[in-house]
Amino acid sequence: MAPPRPNSPATGNGFLASVMRFWNASHLQRTYASDYIGLAILLSSYILIQFFVEPFHRMFSLNDLRISFPYAEVERVPLTHDFIYALFLPLILICLSNLLSSASSHKHHVTVLGLTISLILTSLLTDIIKNAVGRPRPDLLARCAPLPDTPLDKLVDISVCTETGHHKLHDGWRSFPSGHSSFSFAGLGYLSLFLAGQTRIFAHGPGSIAEHTEKVVRGDLLKALFCLAPLVGATMIAISRCQDYRHDVYDVTIGGLLGWTVAYWSYRRYWPRLSSAKCDEPYAGPPGAAEDGPGYGRLRDEEEGAGGRNVGYELRQLNSR
Known part of the structure; x- marks a missing residue:
């Protein structure tokens, strides 16, 4: 690790300088401690919003037909069921998959951590937007x-x-965006990405870069449908919110996109891209630790696609033939 610059906070005095020196001197950068600190901040913020923040109340008109639908006393997918479908079901399937494949404790850890971050971050962002927009x-x-x-x-x-x-x-x-939709896509979308990585339906086959340019091994349709099923389930949950007149199509569409985006972002922090030859195994170390020593480095995207080989060298060899 490079030494701190003379004018950097780590060389000064005071609380901030002490924190920076502790960070640089400790192994915190080599662990997932910062992820858990961030997760605690996200969860605390979400709880505070739930208890202390009320939405902006837009003005409305009684002759507006868009807000004149009946109130559904019994929802098709109540909040408790949304938690079962988007949290507990993905968690059970992920743990079961890892157990059946005799996965390492590291793989168990990052898989559950990624799912948890996806759900909590999505919930926080959804509620921030909901309260700020105040859409009826x-x-x-x-x-x-x-x-x-x-x-x-x-x-x-x-x-x-x-x-x-x-x-x-x-x-x-x-109303905007739909919390059921964003939460379901955050959980079931993450599950879909995980299953796609484990079944390798988008992964390149093993071999040299020449073999990659000539043949790509794709998963069969049955595996693809299996990985797509969680997204279909999330879509049905989103549709139910329109059927209950809790949201309109605009609300559930944006909510679904929000949940899916956060799920993909959270997944890729710990896993290679789905077309990687190593897509079924997580990165060896925490995000941001690429320069901290052996075992923590990450392959570049072009290296992932060739199973970690020197892609530039092999491409030059192909062009010289």
Whole structure:
């Protein structure tokens, strides 16, 4: 590791300098401690938002048909079921897959850690956006139960509502994006990526770069459908939110894209790309530790695609023939 610059915080005095010196001198960079610190921050932030933050309440009109749908007392996929489908089901399948393949403890660790980060980060981002946007749900008027003398053709605010249930009323302004959709794609999307990596349906076959340019080994259709199934399940959960009039298509589409994006980002922090010859094994060390010594380095994308070989050298050999 390069020595700190003369004017860097690590060479000064004070609390910040002490923290920087401790960081540089410790093995924290070589462990997953920073990931767990970040995870604790994400979880704490999410809990604080749940208890202390209320959404922005947009004004609305009683003659707006887009918010005039009935309130579903019984949801097709209640919140508890969403947790079962998007959290516990992926967790069980991931652990079962690792156990059946006699995976190392490191593989168990990073797989569960990636899933956890995907779900918590998605939930936090979803709630931040929900509360900031304050978009009315399609069933807002049924939740609000406005006063009888409320004008039909004017913009009004939350003060005209007679609903006394705090959560039921204020949750009416948390339509965008769909939390069920983002959460389901964060969990089931991560599961889909994991299964695709373990079954190697997009992976290049072993061999030299010449063999890679001539033949790519693809998984069979049955494996591909198996890996696609979690995404179909997440899509059905998202559709159920439109059927219950909790969200519209715009809400669930953006929610799904948000969850899928975070799932892919979280997965790739610990795993090679799906076309890599080593896609079924996680990186040997924590993110950001590529220069910390043997076992922690990561292959570049072009090296991953050739099973870790010197791609540039082999390409030059091919061109010289």
